[in-house]
Amino acid sequence: MLEFLQYTFMQRAFIGGILIAMLCAVIGVFLVLRRMALIGDGLAHISFGGIAAGVFFNVYPLLSALVFSVLAALGIQKLKQMKVYSDSAIAIFFSFGLALGVVLVSLSHGFNMDLMSYLFGSILAVSENDILLILSVGLATLAALVLFYKELFYITFDEESARASGVPVESLNTMLLVLTAVAVVLSMQVVGILLVSSFIVIPASIALPLCRSFRQSILASVLIAVLSVIAGLLLAYYFDLAAGGAIVLVLVAAFAAMLVCKKLVVK
């Protein structure tokens, strides 16, 4: 029954996929409640520039994407402080990353197959290097979220009161953006640049209407994300589908099911 777990590539896919799912699910709850659902999409497009730069200059692409994404997160925060609207700030970096990526691709004469795997994810093909990076960076990011849980919760609910009680709001907002940037680059491995934002947004969107407390929402979001990754990977394995697409379709189906159930219960 569990014969797929004999394969190293499936083991890596499960370990990496589940960790990244947990990370995105937690970050997703904060982002969705702060009306920042699309920042993941923005940062993912910026990472595309980073990936292209990595391929072009022959640097480990995940690393260059990480650097691009984190710098862009800081840049977006800086523009916000300079009173540029936050959605405009995201749009500016979003297009910049994509433009840079496209120009670099054209300079390298044609479309590199490697890039395709970043656009749509390649969790079934992660290397040992990738999985080590995913595990170390992912666990560190998750730890930061747990350590600052209390403050991030306060800021998400009521930024002004948090500031009045001495919580370092600006630094923590910047930190959350940087952690998001990291989560985006990691989840590119699972679902790809174009599908990152659903990976971040959908688990939280399913959990939020169902839960009475914040802690419950976080746990439910994590559970939903992990189960969807497992289901998506199994579908991909048995029916030979693209794993990233399968995972996102499972998430969308779960979201639809939640809406239907909620409607039935309310009636």
Add this chain to the structure above:
Amino acid sequence: MAEKIIEFKNVTFSYGKQPAVDKATFSIEKGDFVGMIGPNGSGKTTVVKLMLGLLTPDSGSIRVFGKEISGFHDWQRVGYVPQKATNFDQNFPASVFEVASMGMASKAGLMKQLSKADHGAVEKALEVAGISGLRNSRIGDLSGGQQQRVFIARALVSEPDLLILDEPTVGVDQKAQHEFYLLLGELNRKRGMTLVLISHDVGVVAKNAGKIACVNAGVTMHDASSGIDSALLCAYGNDMGRVPHHHD
């Protein structure tokens, strides 16, 4: 003389060119129950934000618990219930207990999880605010009056010596308002807590507060028992169409 909890000296603050607070000089002493009144746009909320260090004055000095505000870090001693506290996202998934425990953020310290004692303090604050029974409810499911009590509980959690409330009863029904002011009176008298209450409702302030701070760019303090008419005059000028008279 009683300990000075808040001291403003010649404080000026402007958003643009027009000063919102102009050379304000006043002090609030330990155990005071100060009602802060003034017309819309007179700078009441600005004065409170200056007190809380949310805004930095253009000139003048502010001392909190005897310390220059820039060097004051003991914010757990100050509880704050913001204007429109109940104006949050009503779908936000947070339990009453979780919202109240936010008040522990500064006392517990960055990166620290809440201890058993902290949990006990949250329970106690919920009890004082009279909402222990609602601890597991989703905050958005509560009435306006009940939500207001959750925010009071949040401000009380760190056992502050000073509690600042900005228009706390907007959108709260009459009966809940009455009970709310009873609670404030109790905190002030029984626990010796210093209170600052911003309100546009002069009647409520005159009835409940011991001192009245009139805000109209500047700030002047009056005794609630004797100074209500002059207080009104200072805050509203002659626009009220009211003839000032004196009781001797």
